[in-house]
Every structure is written in structure tokens, then in C-alpha cells.
Amino acid sequence: MRNQLKERVAISGVGCSRFGDLLRTPDLKGLTIQELTARAVKEALDDAGLTGQDVDAVFAGNAMVHSSQVPATYSQLSKWTGTQFKAGVHFEAQCSTTNIGAILAAMSIAAGVYDTVLVFGLETTRTKVKGHSPYEREPISHQQTWLWTDMAVNQAYAVAQGYDIFSTYNGLVSLGYCRKYGVSIEDFDRSMYELCRTRRFHGSLNPKANIQETLEARAARAGYSDPYEYWQSDEHNPFVAWPSRLLSLVTTADGASAMVLTRADLARGGKSQPVEVKGFGVSYSDLPWYGEDPTYWEFDRRAVDAAFDMAGIKAADIDYLHTHDCSHISSICTAETIGYLEPGKGLQAAREGRLRFDGDRPMSTHGGRHAFGHAWGASAGSDTYEAVLQMRGQAGARQIPKAPEVSVIHTHGYAMIGAVLVLGSM
Amino acid sequence: MNAVQEQPSVIRSYYEKLAQGKLLAVTCKSCGTHTFPPTGCCERCGSWEVEPVELSGEATLLYATHNLSPACHPRFEKIAPYVYGHLRLKEGPIVQAIILGVEPKPAALRELFERGPVPAVAETLQMDDLPVLAFRIRA
Numbered sequence: 158m159r160n161q162l163k164e165r166v167a168i169s170g171v172g173c174s175r176f177g178d179l180l181r182t183p184d185l186k187g188l189t190i191q192e193l194t195a196r197a198v199k200e201a202l203d204d205a206g207l208t209g210q211d212v213d214a215v216f217a218g219n220a221m222v223h224s225s226q227v228p229a230t231y232s233q234l235s236k237w238t239g240t241q242f243k244a245g246v247h248f249e250a251q252c253s254t255t256n257i258g259a260i261l262a263a264m265s266i267a268a269g270v271y272d273t274v275l276v277f278g279l280e281t282t283r284t285k286v287k288g289h290s291p292y293e294r295e296p297i298s299h300q301q302t303w304l305w306t307d308m309a310v311n312q313a314y315a316v317a318q319g320y321d322i323f324s325t326y327n328g329l330v331s332l333g334y335c336r337k338y339g340v341s342i343e344d345f346d347r348s349m350y351e352l353c354r355t356r357r358f359h360g361s362l363n364p365k366a367n368i369q370e371t372l373e374a375r376a377a378r379a380g381y382s383d384p385y386e387y388w389q390s391d392e393h394n395p396f397v398a399w400p401s402r403l404l405s406l407v408t409t410a411d412g413a414s415a416m417v418l419t420r421a422d423l424a425r426g427g428k429s430q431p432v433e434v435k436g437f438g439v440s441y442s443d444l445p446w447y448g449e450d451p452t453y454w455e456f457d458r459r460a461v462d463a464a465f466d467m468a469g470i471k472a473a474d475i476d477y478l479h480t481h482d483c484s485h486i487s488s489i490c491t492a493e494t495i496g497y498l499e500p501g502k503g504l505q506a507a508r509e510g511r512l513r514f515d516g517d518r519p520m521s522t523h524g525g526r527h528a529f530g531h532a533w534g535a536s537a538g539s540d541t542y543e544a545v546l547q548m549r550g551q552a553g554a555r556q557i558p559k560a561p562e563v564s565v566i567h568t569h570g571y572a573m574i575g576a577v578l579v580l581g582s583m
Numbered sequence: 584m585n586a587v588q589e590q591p592s593v594i595r596s597y598y599e600k601l602a603q604g605k606l607l608a609v610t611c612k613s614c615g616t617h618t619f620p621p622t623g624c625c626e627r628c629g630s631w632e633v634e635p636v637e638l639s640g641e642a643t644l645l646y647a648t649h650n651l652s653p654a655c656h657p658r659f660e661k662i663a664p665y666v667y668g669h670l671r672l673k674e675g676p677i678v679q680a681i682i683l684g685v686e687p688k689p690a691a692l693r694e695l696f697e698r699g700p701v702p703a704v705a706e707t708l709q710m711d712d713l714p715v716l717a718f719r720i721r722a
Contacts, residue, residue: 303655313594314620318715319659319681321650324667328648329679332696333669336646342693398648398667399692443626445677449645451669 160467162267165421167431167583168259169273170205172197173542176367176412176530178283179294185411189292190225194279194413195237197535201275201415202239206428209239212417213271216261217247218254218278220534220571223305224285224297240275251309252481252531253570254278255414255538256578260437262418272423277415280532282306284411302409306533310572315444321398325446326484327405328398333451334486335400338501342400348504349405350388352485355513356521360528362514362555365539367410367530405485410530414538416545421583430549435563435581436468441574452490457567460575461495464565468579472496476561477547478518479540481569482525491567492520514555522547522555537568537576544580593621596635602714604707606640608676609633619676640705641673642718647695649687658710666692670703670718681708684720695720 174197175184185193202208209215215238217230227233231245250257258276265271282302284294297305307316335345353372360366361374370378376387388394394402424431440459447454465471478497482488489503498506498518506518514522523529523543526536544564546552562582569575593609597620600607608617611625612632618624619638624631647668654663668682683706685691695701703718 300653300655300657304657307655314597315679316656317658317713319656319665319667319717320679321655321667324648324650325679328650328667329646329669332646332648336696336699342696396649396689397651399689401648445669445679448677449671451646 160463162263162434162436162467164267164269166263166266166418166434167421167424168416168434168541168545168580169419169424169427169431170201170203170207170417170429171542171545172200172202172204172415173365173539174413175365176410176532176539179281179411180284180296182367190227190279190281191234191237193411194234194277197413197415198238198275198277201277201417204429205417205419207273207417209243209275212240212243212273212275214265214274215240215243215245216258216274216276217245218249218258218276218534219247220249220251220254220280220309221282221305224281225279226286230279238275238277244271249534250574250576251570251572252483252533253537253568253574253576254534255416255536256541256566256568256576257439257537257570257574259416259418259434259541259578260439260576263434263437266418266420273417273419275415275417276538277413278535278538279413280534281411282409282532306571311444320444323398323401323406325444326487327401330451330484330490331401331486334490337450337452340504345400345504346389347385348508349402349485350385352489352507352512353404353527354384355507355510356482356525356528359514359522359555360524362553363523363529366524366528367408368524368528372404401484401486404527407483407526407531408528410532412530412532412535412539414535414542416538416541425583431583432545432548433581433583434578435470436464436466436579438463438465438467438577439574444572446573453494454490454575456573457491457494457575460577461567464577464579468581470563470579474563475565476559477522477544477557477564478520478567479544479565480520480567482521482527483531483569485527488521488525495565495567514557519557522552522557537566540566540568541578541580548580548582593623597621598714601707601716606638606705606716608636608638608674610636617674617676619672619678639673642670642678642703642705643700644682644703644718644720645669645671645700647682647685647692649692658713668718681715681717682720683708683717
């Protein structure tokens, strides 16, 4: 493959809702899925200085149709986004959805078909349609969420025979990491605590995050003066896949995100500072996601290599990195595969605070999948949203001191599609 | 009227064999790679020229963790929480499956982890509606 964009493409507008629960989170309570999505789309279009009628095509992403119940999302959302009569399609790449949408948009623009494309993603992983109501919702049980979500995982053999996301994505990877690098279980646990602390600290600085309470504040609320004691308590933070604990995992959320992509020459005169799509790479894999070494994922390697080749960058050029952190240990492994963190030293970097927004290796400054929350098909867009804010210097209290010029956003779309997006300042 | 003949299905065959305690894979006639569990083509080279083969069930358990109760899938509610492991089959394929012979508790899992890789052998676990693949740690 030639692995080139034949024309330069930019992101000219971004939008993202708060992530949380449509039944109880401030800013979200009472919204319908149509209105939730429209908020993110309006923010992105306003940011680009456009209306829905100014775009040529719409790529509408939603993964878990069971809870959203809006298949044919393009037409069902068209009158909520002002995009009636546009070209478009509903698509999904699970938790990579919105960034795969950005990649498809970039390809269609670089091919000379469209000038401007709107991509959006919406998802409800905490609430579902109540009965047949057009506006009432109800909570989804833990088991139902995973039964629906795991429909994206090998149905012939894996889910049917006891596959469990927490074992495969967390426990086994953690053990692989500890054995490979000689990390003790005690050091591993302390490192996961520090990583969670960083992610929740970032969430506390982000008014759109699902969880905005620091780990220390949460521990104090439960009566612990030492937050590490809280971390180690079976009651509050049990092992869900030994040696991985509950607070190293994804937090489900309802949410929506959106972005406008356009020809780079058109973006220059736009309303907001554009960010260039320098390159991307995609690679998918069925289970098993790794061979004998659970820390090395071949499809990630291929996606990263393709993206870096297209963008003409190397790991040392990256100023800001988001890796998919549905599983905190997996996010460290990916950062080491990318070369942003030294192999075997990722946990130490977390312990030293180097992954904070003000550290020398900032990651997931929006709070990541744990604190910002995870709304499957909308989440990749939330990662890109954060990267664009950081590159513009608009990330507020969590702004990286020197605004990044090169950002890399990696996501795992269950189960699995590795998607890597390289963004560069223009 | 003639009865409609049922088409062969690799997935159905896999579970029927598993119910008899046998592990069905396919082997590629072009490159020799085993695809396990079986599909209709080679997972390595993409060739459609594959033939069924029975695997030994001998494996090395590399890592074992556990999971939650209630299980993510209703089929496994009765046995949750259970141990889930990462194994290398004698014939080469990497497999993840339910592990028997160790308690789903941190202390037992830690002891197993510290022992390093251990031999295990395939065993069919009969759930209410489906036989599923498990591996038992060798004594």
C-alpha cells in the first residue's frame, strides 16, 4: 500500500458532551440521546464556524445499538444536527469508532470526494431505552452491559466458552508484565494506585469528566486518612482479575463527541485554530490479542508503524500521547510499544508522576477511560477532543505547560481494532 | 417432499467433538499452520485449503487470573468467579480458557504465578446448554 494522504487534511472543529449518566449526572440528567448528540455536534460545528448544511458528508458512529436504539443514525439524527440531505452512513468500530470515522473522513477528503465531513459518535453504556418510551431511560445492569458489549468479541468460541474482559485485558496482561520485567506484585499494586491517582487527578481538573473526585478525596469520604489503605481494601477496591483491581478499570458512561474535518487550505481561514491529520494506522485482530508475551500486541505494532510512516514521525517526536486505557496496565504496554515510555519502565514513570499533565510524559490528560469515563463509540472522539484542546492551549487547569505540537491518539476498538491517529500543529 | 439437508458447520462440529472430549482444529495444506479453534481457512496465510485435525489437549499454562461474580455471561453464573488462563498448546496455538485445579483466590493464584509455567490438560466442562473447553492443572 502507498500509505499516503494525497491532500492535506485538518480537524477544524471539535465537540464533546460531559460523560456520565443520563439519569443522574449534572449537565446530562434528563437529556435524550438525540439531544446529547446534538450538543456535541453543535459544539464542533460552532468551533469550525459552520452549520450542518456546510458539510458534504456525515459519518455517524454508534456501537451498542441495543441500548441506544438508533440504527440508521445518519437519518435519525439528521434533523437534530441540521444535516438533512447530506451524504452519510452509520458505522462502528466499537471503542475506536470516532477516530476510525476521522480516518474515513480524511481518506474521503484526500481522495478529492468531499471538502468537509462531520464525524460524530454517541453511546449509552449506563442507560437504555425504558420500555418503548421515546424519552425515558433506565439503568443497564453490569451483566447486561457486558453481554451486549461482548457481542463485539469472538462469539463462536471465546464468549461462548467463558471469555471475560477483565481477565484477558487486565489480569493476564498484568501477570505478563510482572514476570517479563521482574516487577513484584506489591510494586505493581502501588504503581497501579499511582496511575489511578494521576488519571483521577486529571478528571478532577476536567468539568466534562464522569468522575471529578480525586482518589484521595474519595478515600477520605470513605473514612480513610491513607488513600493507599483505601486502594487496598477489598470492600472498596476488590481484585476483579488478580492482580488487577476495580479502580484500574474502565468506568462506563453515556456520552457523545464530534469533529469536523476539512481540506487543510480551507481550515486555515476558519474560525478556530485547526490541527492537521498527519497520519493514521489501523490493524485488527481476533483473539488471542497476544501470543506468549501478554505485553506485546502485534496489531498495535502494525497500526503504530503505519501511522508513523504516513506521518513521517518517530516516537521521540511525540509531545502528548493517549493510549487506550480501558485497562490501565494495557495502556502502559501500548505506550511502551509506541516508544513513548521505555519498555519495563512505564510503571516507574507512573509512580514518579511523569504521566501527569505537568510531567515530561503527559498521557490521558482528560482523565482517561477510568475518570473521564467510557462511552464506547464516542470515546475516541473525546480523546481527539482533548488532544486538540491541548494543542491549542485551551485545556484550562490541566493544560500541558508547553502546548504539544505532535499528539498521538491510540484506541482499541473492541475486539480488537487498533487505531492510531497522528495530529500535528499547522 | 425431500428433507432439506443440513450444511456442515465447523462450529457445530467443534462443540460436538468437544462433548466427546476431543479438540478439533484445522491444519493448512499450504503452510501447515494449525488454526484453533477451527474456522474454514488458515488464520496465518488465508488459504481455504484446510483439513480437520485433532489436537492432543496437552498444554502449558503460562498465566492464570480470575474474574467476577456474577459472570459477564449468564452461562457461567453457576461457576463464577472462576479461574481463566493463558496457555500454549503442545501443537503451538495460544489459547485462553477456564482453568480447573486452582481456587479463584489471590493467595492461590499468587502461589501458582510464582511456580511459573505448569503443564495442563484439556477437559470438557459441561455447562447447562453447551460443552466448553477447560484445562486442568496437572498434579
